[in-house]
Amino acid sequence: MFTGLIEDCGTVAAVEARGAERRMRIEADVVLLDGMQQGDSIAVAGACLTASEVDATGFVADVSGETLAHTTLGDYGGGDTVNLERALLPTTRLGGHLVSGHVDGIGEVQACWEEGRSWRYRFRVPASLQHYIAPKGSICVDGISLTVNEIDGDLFGVNIIPHTMAVTTLGRAAVGTRVNIEVDLIARYLERLLRRDEAHAAQGGVSRELLARHGFLADGDH
Numbered sequence: 001m002f003t004g005l006i007e008d009c010g011t012v013a014a015v016e017a018r019g020a021e022r023r024m025r026i027e028a029d030v031v032l033l034d035g036m037q038q039g040d041s042i043a044v045a046g047a048c049l050t051a052s053e054v055d056a057t058g059f060v061a062d063v064s065g066e067t068l069a070h071t072t073l074g075d076y077g078g079g080d081t082v083n084l085e086r087a088l089l090p091t092t093r094l095g096g097h098l099v100s101g102h103v104d105g106i107g108e109v110q111a112c113w114e115e116g117r118s119w120r121y122r123f124r125v126p127a128s129l130q131h132y133i134a135p136k137g138s139i140c141v142d143g144i145s146l147t148v149n150e151i152d153g154d155l156f157g158v159n160i161i162p163h164t165m166a167v168t169t170l171g172r173a174a175v176g177t178r179v180n181i182e183v184d185l186i187a188r189y190l191e192r193l194l195r196r197d198e199a200h201a202a203q204g205g206v207s208r209e210l211l212a213r214h215g216f217l218a219d220g221d222h
Helices: 065-070 127-132 162-167 185-203 208-213
Strands: 008-018 021-027 041-044 047-054 058-063 081-086 105-115 118-124 138-141 144-152 155-160 178-183
Touching: 008 058, 021 065, 041 058, 127 178, 127 185, 138 155, 178 185
Parallel strands: none
Antiparallel strands: 008 021, 008 081, 021 058, 041 047, 041 081, 047 058, 105 118, 105 178, 118 155, 138 144, 138 178, 144 155
């Protein structure tokens, strides 16, 4: 698990193709590497990877074909910059929101502009994800915990403060940039629970709750 608070921007030093998979070497700050061991989880651009090798200047991680198919990690090459965050500890302050590192889909920057001292970004997401996103709710973009300001169909907007622009890769993102999107865990599990309730209602026939939920009962109906 992660918090969506980026600890460092690492540099992709090398990418090696291994059939349908890839092996990436990422160089990072010594502070982030301090205490990191082989087998540790680390979020790379929001995707949870396992450090298979660790040394004084960086780490190596294997990226499966499944991860390449559902994230932007296949877009990265030597010299590119990625957001990094180590897995949280029980003593970690949860300053962002709970992030699993399991990317739900790929979004794209549709617009960005300055607004006062901050920046506004608008992203387009796959239609299958739009119902998970709520105003003032949390969302993870390339591993960054952000608050949703506005929603318009498959578009959502966020406000980026100067600190976030300076310490993450969003400062380099432009219109057309692809980003990893992870929706809020609560929304994902809530949908699962609601679907289960509807399935149970279907097995038991028509219920008062089912009728009310679909607008067939008004307040006061018995």
